Amino acid sequence: MPYPMPYPVDETAVARAVAALARGEAIGLPTETVYGLAADATRADAVRRIFALKGRPADHPLIVHLAAADALDAWAADVPPAARALADSFWPGPLTLILKRAAGVLDLVTGGQETVGLRVPSHPVAQAVLGAFGGALAAPSANRYGHVSPTTAAHVRAEFGDAVPVVLDGGECEVGIESTIVDVSRGTPRILRPGRISADEVAAVLHAPLASGPATGAIPRVSGSLASHYAPRTPATLLAPGALTAALAEARARGERVGVIGCGALPSGVDGLALADDPRGYAHDLYAALRTLDAGAIDRIVIVAPPSTAAWLAINDRLTRATTARTGEDAP
Ligand code: TXA
Ligand code: MG
Numbered sequence: 538m539p540y541p542m543p544y545p546v547d548e549t550a551v552a553r554a555v556a557a558l559a560r561g562e563a564i565g566l567p568t569e570t571v572y573g574l575a576a577d578a579t580r581a582d583a584v585r586r587i588f589a590l591k592g593r594p595a596d597h598p599l600i601v602h603l604a605a606a607d608a609l610d611a612w613a614a615d616v617p618p619a620a621r622a623l624a625d626s627f628w629p630g631p632l633t634l635i636l637k638r639a640a641g642v643l644d645l646v647t648g649g650q651e652t653v654g655l656r657v658p659s660h661p662v663a664q665a666v667l668g669a670f671g672g673a674l675a676a677p678s679a680n681r682y683g684h685v686s687p688t689t690a691a692h693v694r695a696e697f698g699d700a701v702p703v704v705l706d707g708g709e710c711e712v713g714i715e716s717t718i719v720d721v722s723r724g725t726p727r728i729l730r731p732g733r734i735s736a737d738e739v740a741a742v743l744h745a746p747l748a749s750g751p752a753t754g755a756i757p758r759v760s761g762s763l764a765s766h767y768a769p770r771t772p773a774t775l776l777a778p779g780a781l782t783a784a785l786a787e788a789r790a791r792g793e794r795v796g797v798i799g800c801g802a803l804p805s806g807v808d809g810l811a812l813a814d815d816p817r818g819y820a821h822d823l824y825a826a827l828r829t830l831d832a833g834a835i836d837r838i839v840i841v842a843p844p845s846t847a848a849w850l851a852i853n854d855r856l857t858r859a860t861t862a863r864t865g866e867d868a869p
Contacts, residue, residue: 546665554703555669563587565679565693567707568658570631570716571686572693573676584645584675593682598648599675600633603657604667614639619743620721626742629659631712631733635720646675652722662707688713688824713821731851767858769831773838775860793837796830800843816848
């Protein structure tokens with residue numbers, strides 16, 4: 538999936554980033570989905586740095602970013618034809634494949650599991666860094682654990698300040714939500730996290746239906762599958778469009794200041810941000826909108842639910858998680 542406009546690659550900045558990676562540092566790296574916090578996937582000290590910066594539990598696996606699909610067999614074992622077909626169709630692009638790990642892949646990267654998540658990003662800056670570095674980069678989204686993923690370099694700076702020595706600027710992420718994750722490590726392929734690339738698109742490439750329903754056996758740990766992931770700090774509520782007027786009246790009666798995220802235009806007199814009424818445009822701006830409202834002086838974010846059709850599946854997944862209260866072990 539090509540990036541629509543060639544984003545200018547600043548070779549000096551790329552060289553600085555590669556030097557930091559060679560020192561075992563973690564850097565802010567733009568991808569077409571969201572910004573990553575990237576470090577050398579073969580160095581335990583570098584990968585530990587990612588966990589320390591994010592405040593993420595050490596048993597949560599990281600995605601390994603490769604320059605090209607020809608590195609697949611260095612990182613994965615027993616790669617099935619389905620995985621090769623998906624890599625051929627969607628890489629470089631917003632798809633992560635879960636595969637049996639090759640011998641030698643660090644436990645720190647896989648969270649001690651027998652599988653590894655692999656992806657070839659298409660963003661030109663990510664491609665330039667991977668090419669110049671000449672190795673694989675472990676990179677989770679560049680946010681503190683449980684918080685909203687960043688879609689601009691400024692978001693990454695807001696998360697980590699000077700603790701991250703280099704944050705490359707690759708503009709606004711084109712996709713805006715995290716990659717689709719497909720488990721091709723055992724039996725019938727299954728979507729673990731919905732994204733821009735839909736289940737139908739994946740099934741069309743495989744000429745076969747995907748597994749659906751809850752996975753049986755050892756369920757891989759996907760931190761993005763925790764109920765309260767991707768959450769803003771301000772309490773957020775998801776409402777059907779018809780419920781907005783009454784909810785705003787009730788909030789006003791309680792003295793709450795409310796910021797609304799609309800799908801398409803906001804009703805007149807309502808404060809907030811209107812996102813596009815198409816899923817691509819909406820996904821592009823969703824996380825930035827959550828951050829903007831989170832930074833404002835408001836007590837509650839109210840999100841007007843977009844349509845519940847298949848095209849909106851990945852967005853509704855993120856909205857549900859962003860509006861689920863943090864409790865118990867899901868708390869970041
Ligand atoms: O779009 C993306 O995928 C972004 C960009 C930076 O590439 N990365 C991203 O990383 O979203 P992260 O770590 O925030 O989310 C990756 C998800 C996590 O939920 C993790 O648990 C899951 O991928 N994951 C990684 N390796 C896995 C494995 N071996 N088995 C199951 N899930 C895995
Ligand atoms: Mg994440």
